[in-house]
Amino acid sequence: MMKKNKVAAIVLAAGQGRRMNSSVPKQYLVLNDKPVLYYALKVFEDSLVDEIVLVTGKNQIDYCKENIVEKYHFQKVVSIVEGGKERYDSVRIGLNAIKNADYVYIHDGARPFVTNCMIEKTYSAVQKEGACVVGVPVKDTIKIADQSDYVVETPRREFVWTVQTPQVFEYQLILNAYEKLSWNKAADVTDDAMVLESMTGHKVKLVMGSYENMKITTPEDLVIAEAFFKCRHKKED
Ligand SMILES: Nc1ccn([C@@H]2O[C@H](COP(=O)(O)OP(=O)(O)OP(=O)(O)O)[C@@H](O)[C@H]2O)c(=O)n1
Ligand SMILES: C[C@](O)(CO)[C@H](O)COP(=O)(O)O
Numbered sequence: 001m002m003k004k005n006k007v008a009a010i011v012l013a014a015g016q017g018r019r020m021n022s023s024v025p026k027q028y029l030v031l032n033d034k035p036v037l038y039y040a041l042k043v044f045e046d047s048l049v050d051e052i053v054l055v056t057g058k059n060q061i062d063y064c065k066e067n068i069v070e071k072y073h074f075q076k077v078v079s080i081v082e083g084g085k086e087r088y089d090s091v092r093i094g095l096n097a098i099k100n101a102d103y104v105y106i107h108d109g110a111r112p113f114v115t116n117c118m119i120e121k122t123y124s125a126v127q128k129e130g131a132c133v134v135g136v137p138v139k140d141t142i143k144i145a146d147q148s149d150y151v152v153e154t155p156r157r158e159f160v161w162t163v164q165t166p167q168v169f170e171y172q173l174i175l176n177a178y179e180k181l182s183w184n185k186a187a188d189v190t191d192d193a194m195v196l197e198s199m200t201g202h203k204v205k206l207v208m209g210s211y212e213n214m215k216i217t218t219p220e221d222l223v224i225a226e227a228f229f230k231c232r233h234k235k236e237d
Pocket of ligand 2: 087108163164165190191192215217
């Protein structure tokens with residue numbers, strides 16, 4: 001693939017994993033013999049991305065440097081920075097840590113099943129569209145509810161996707177959007193595309209991801225993720 005642009009990736013690992021309910025933050029839990037965070041870093045390390053900014057939790061920089069970045073020889077990790085209270089704070093810190101980039105990938109360190117194919121597909125899309133996110137069409141029927149749990153709307157399923165990461169943007173575009181984000185709007189933010197949509201109105205293209213590209217969020221997700229790895233090994237045998 002031809003590439004002359006400068007491409008950066010922010011890998012987020014500064015969350016506390018409250019829903020995982022584990023004393024060790026979920027990004028460091030062991031999955032198939034390696035820390036959860038290893039898998040996303042490995043895919044970005046071996047991809048078209050030029051440099052990676054790793055965003056970690058408070059007092060975790062040295063731990064990550066020794067036990068992940070140096071141990072697994074991730075040479076594209078050019079900086080490790082301490083994240084913020086919410087995901088959007090960590091993204092903003094990550095964006096500011098990038099010195100020079102045309103495009104930026106933003107990825108949850110808690111999503112170990114990102115693939116090189118997703119990275120390449122989104123790279124093609126972002127050069128054309130300026131902003132794209134990986135996602136999958138929903139399989140269930142979705143209901144929009146009111147505050148008392150009564151259904152107020154059933155959107156047509158063919159138009160409903162769940163979105164994942166990576167979310168990929170022209171660097172300056174997403175940086176400007178995050179700079180505009182005020183604290184009262186930030187409270188509702190659950191992904192990066194939403195910041196761009198609400199702050200600039202820029203269109204965001206959906207790119208087909210995979211149903212495997214799950215986020216490790218609650219304890220049962222680890223069981224499912226282990227099963228995915230077992231399945232992969234079986235296929236390789
Ligand atoms: N302040 C935060 C919060 C989240 N994240 C990262 O964003 C990704 C997605 O967030 P989520 O799954 O919500 O992680 P946690 O915040 O750790 O989980 P919880 O909401 O259950 O506490 C994770 O890779 C997480 O480490 C981050 O870098 N900084
Ligand atoms: C960005 C994200 O992974 C897209 O699905 C998700 O919205 C993160 O949400 P979380 O509440 O921080 O897990």
